[in-house]
Amino acid sequence: MSTLIIKDLHVSVSTDEGMKEILRGVDLTINSGETHAIMGPNGSGKSTLAYSIAGHPKYTITSGSVTLDGEDVLEMTVDERAKAGLFLAMQYPVEVPGVSVSNFLRTAVTAIRGEAPKIRTWVGEVKEAMTALHMDPEFSERSVNEGFSGGEKKRHEILQMELLKPKIAILDETDSGLDVDALRTVSEGVNRVKENQDLGIMLITHYTRILRYIKPDFVHVFAGGKIVEEGGPELAAKLEESGYAEYLPA
Amino acid sequence: MSLATTNYLTPTGREEAWRFTPLSRLAGLHDSSVELADRISLSARGVPAGARLEIKSGEEAPSLSTTDDIVIERVRDVAQQVLVLTIEKNAEIAEPIFLLRKSEGQAPEASRVQIQAGAHSHATVVVENVGSAVLAEEIEINLEPGANLRFVTLQEWDNNAVHIGRHHAIVGKDATFTSYVITVGGSVVRILPTVEYSGPGSSADLYGLYFATDNQHLEHRIHVEHKIPNAKSRVNYKGALSGQSARTVWIGDVFIKATAEGTDTYELNRNLLLSDGARADSVPNLEIETGEIVGAGHASTTGRFDDEQLFYLQSRGIPAEEARRLVIRGFFAEIVAKLKIQSIEERIMNRIDAELEEAK
Ligand SMILES: Nc1ncnc2c1ncn2[C@@H]1O[C@H](COP(=O)(O)OP(=O)(O)O)[C@@H](O)[C@H]1O
Ligand SMILES: [Mg+2]
Numbered sequence: 001m002s003t004l005i006i007k008d009l010h011v012s013v014s015t016d017e018g019m020k021e022i023l024r025g026v027d028l029t030i031n032s033g034e035t036h037a038i039m040g041p042n043g044s045g046k047s048t049l050a051y052s053i054a055g056h057p058k059y060t061i062t063s064g065s066v067t068l069d070g071e072d073v074l075e076m077t078v079d080e081r082a083k084a085g086l087f088l089a090m091q092y093p094v095e096v097p098g099v100s101v102s103n104f105l106r107t108a109v110t111a112i113r114g115e116a117p118k119i120r121t122w123v124g125e126v127k128e129a130m131t132a133l134h135m136d137p138e139f140s141e142r143s144v145n146e147g148f149s150g151g152e153k154k155r156h157e158i159l160q161m162e163l164l165k166p167k168i169a170i171l172d173e174t175d176s177g178l179d180v181d182a183l184r185t186v187s188e189g190v191n192r193v194k195e196n197q198d199l200g201i202m203l204i205t206h207y208t209r210i211l212r213y214i215k216p217d218f219v220h221v222f223a224g225g226k227i228v229e230e231g232g233p234e235l236a237a238k239l240e241e242s243g244y245a246e247y248l249p250a
Numbered sequence: 251m252s253l254a255t256t257n258y259l260t261p262t263g264r265e266e267a268w269r270f271t272p273l274s275r276l277a278g279l280h281d282s283s284v285e286l287a288d289r290i291s292l293s294a295r296g297v298p299a300g301a302r303l304e305i306k307s308g309e310e311a312p313s314l315s316t317t318d319d320i321v322i323e324r325v326r327d328v329a330q331q332v333l334v335l336t337i338e339k340n341a342e343i344a345e346p347i348f349l350l351r352k353s354e355g356q357a358p359e360a361s362r363v364q365i366q367a368g369a370h371s372h373a374t375v376v377v378e379n380v381g382s383a384v385l386a387e388e389i390e391i392n393l394e395p396g397a398n399l400r401f402v403t404l405q406e407w408d409n410n411a412v413h414i415g416r417h418h419a420i421v422g423k424d425a426t427f428t429s430y431v432i433t434v435g436g437s438v439v440r441i442l443p444t445v446e447y448s449g450p451g452s453s454a455d456l457y458g459l460y461f462a463t464d465n466q467h468l469e470h471r472i473h474v475e476h477k478i479p480n481a482k483s484r485v486n487y488k489g490a491l492s493g494q495s496a497r498t499v500w501i502g503d504v505f506i507k508a509t510a511e512g513t514d515t516y517e518l519n520r521n522l523l524l525s526d527g528a529r530a531d532s533v534p535n536l537e538i539e540t541g542e543i544v545g546a547g548h549a550s551t552t553g554r555f556d557d558e559q560l561f562y563l564q565s566r567g568i569p570a571e572e573a574r575r576l577v578i579r580g581f582f583a584e585i586v587a588k589l590k591i592q593s594i595e596e597r598i599m600n601r602i603d604a605e606l607e608e609a610k
Contacts, residue, residue: 054565057557082567094562098580107576108566143580144562160566 002069002085002167002200004030004053009064011045011052019060022048024225026064028202030168035194035201037211037236040222041244046204047091048225050172054088055081068168083112085167089157089174091204095145101156102126102140105163112164129162132192134185150177151186158189168200169193175210187213208240223247259320267319270499270531272467275438277358277384277412279321286328286360286386291353292377300341301373306332311364314390315418319442322416325386328360335375339368339394346374346402346591351383358384365389367397367425374400376591380435382408387415393425395449400428404594406601407435409466416442421481423449430589431487433460433468434601444473445483450512453482458500459585461602462528463609464493471501472517476510482544485517488585490578490602492609494527502534502550506543514544521552522581525609575603 011023022045030036040046052059053066055078066073068084076084096104105126110116117125130137133155145153154174161169171190175183191214193199203214211233219235220227221244228247229235260281261268268280278284290305297303311332317323337343353359365375377389393399405413413436421427433439445454460468474483489498502517521530534548555577563573579599586595 056561077570078561078564079567079569079573082565088565090562090565094556094558096559096562096577096580098583099576104563104566104576107568107572108563111567111569111572164566 002032004086004168004200005065005067006053007065009049009052009066010062011048012060012062013048013058014060021062022225023052026226028220028227030200030202032167032198032200033194034218035203035214035216037216037219038202038204038222039206039208039219039236039239041248042206044223045225046222047172049222050088050170050202050204053081053086053170054078079111082164082166087161087164087166087169089154089161089169089171091172091176093145093153093157095143097143097146099144100141101144104144105160108160109163126163129159133159133189135159151179151182154178154182154186155189158186162189162193165197166199168202170202170204172204173206175205175207183210184213190214208236211236221247224249261320267471271440271469272438275412275467276414279358279384279386279412279414282324284358284384286324287357288329288331289353289356289359290331290333290361291356291359291383292333292349292351292361292363295348295350298343298345298347300338300343300371301347302336302338304334304336306334308332314364314392314420315446317416317418319416321386321414322388325360325362325388329362332362332364334364334366336366337368337371337373337397337399339371341368341371341373343371343373346376348376348378350378350380352381353383353385355382359386361385361387363387363389365391365399365401367391367393367399369394370396372398374402374591376402376404376594378404378406379413380406380408382411384412385414387413389415389417391417391419391427393420393422393427395423395425397422397425399426400430402430402589402591402594403432403441404598405433405435405439405441406597407439409435409437411436411439413439413441415440416444418444419446419454421445421447421452421454424451425449426453428455429457430585431456431458431470432598433458433470434598434605436468437465438467440469440471442471442473444475446475447478447481450478450480452478454484456483456485456487457585457588458487459582459598460487460489460498461605462489462491462493462496462498463605464495467497467499469499471499471503473503474505474515476504476506476513476515479510480512481510482514483517484515486585487519488582489520489530490522490524490581491528491530492524492606494525496528499531500533502548504536504546504548506536506538506540506546508539511540511542512544513546515546517548519550522578523552523554524578575606578602578606
């Protein structure tokens, strides 16, 4: 049982006009096995929240805290956060030319598990996970995310999540750019990992579409850099009806 | 031995051909202030059936091409003997022929080498340069019709070596020349990979990889001369620089003369800057005198290390140092993977890793 606790998190980015505050006091607790949907309009700071937890150097934490099972996440380097059990499926996965998917996955798994996986079981493990996500085995030999379609990038993110076995995963707009079939495949992947590994999930999305496949336990409305309303799945239904208009500054 | 006096041909640094080169660090190779020994420090690790290695006199092995490079002219003056590697006609030699140069601690050297690839022969020649030499060399390579030669030079010098070289290929009818110039060592290395064609249907693929750290100047001046019709050239050089005094120069001169109808050429240079202050000059130069060509193009990019790639890898648990290594290996992978000589691939990448480690 793991718990991610975000307390009064304030985050700024540096711009040409100086520091600009994006997150204005975020409070959120996620336990293993729980799915929290974070829903909000474009530009409300959802990706900023995700990147700040993962440790992207662009974002400066000005106050607040993030802990995972009592450990101070903000004190950790980016790779230490991953080793501690955090995973971020990115909205825009990065291309790494010349580094094959298989080399990348093996290097990452070795780093996270602290030892190289046994060759024989590892090959099988990767194959099985790829098949479940309807990924062609030839993906292993391609460069990381290079020339991948939007849907292929998202499958690749979930593939990594399945192999790296995090405690808490943040999925940033994993649904964007997916057609219905891909959305179903990717959602099944997320649900599988959640069930097998008792994963806690922060599901960031703009639309309610993905919530038909991944059922949230909690829904948080995010606007202006903080959570402005919280509830159960019924809140998503309400957003489906009326959108974010009432949360936006008039 | 000869000690020529400085004359009006001595480069001053203002000449187009010398403007990037740090003359003061050339150990006198350019201004004749140093005596050059006529020595052949290259030796074969073994000469397979179908090939022959001989030492000939300058009269027996006259120059196959013209040059206007002052240092190469001097090499021709000084070197009275020529190392000649002959690949026999129709020979199919699967294993690479390794020529190892070791001139540790010896006097500055002028060296002439010729490689004769017989008609329809297939071979790979690898020149390995190690140690701390001061070397001025010329390697002339002649491909008879239908020959296929892969030519690899490895500049794995210690970081105080000075090396000026011209590697000139003459590519015959329907012959295929592929070169790999890998430069990771040396204080100053200035290599002129040059190509001309002697028959149509011929092609030259020139690949290069260089990695410079502090106090290294690595210069590659490509010159491809298309005079013969229906010949092809491809150039792809990739370089990375780490350390604020690291310098690289890449010049890509491709000339398509009026007689060279049906020419197909493309050249590419990419540089990756790993630290502030490092400087990569990249000058593609395409001159076209006929419109009757298949294609001609060039591209050149010099960019900084992409922190987003680093973040992505780190966010998967990969420590920063290892992530950096992966990205750099990935950058060079395109070139290295084409070599298909595994022992060398590993060695080059390990050297780069080690220098990165040191440069930290
Ligand atoms: N480097 C930056 N410079 C200036 N503004 C930024 C920078 N990064 C993000 N922002 C701003 O922060 C806000 C939140 O962005 P983001 O977290 O990407 O929102 P979301 O993911 O909810 O669409 C936006 O208004 C965006 O323009
Ligand atoms: Mg976003």
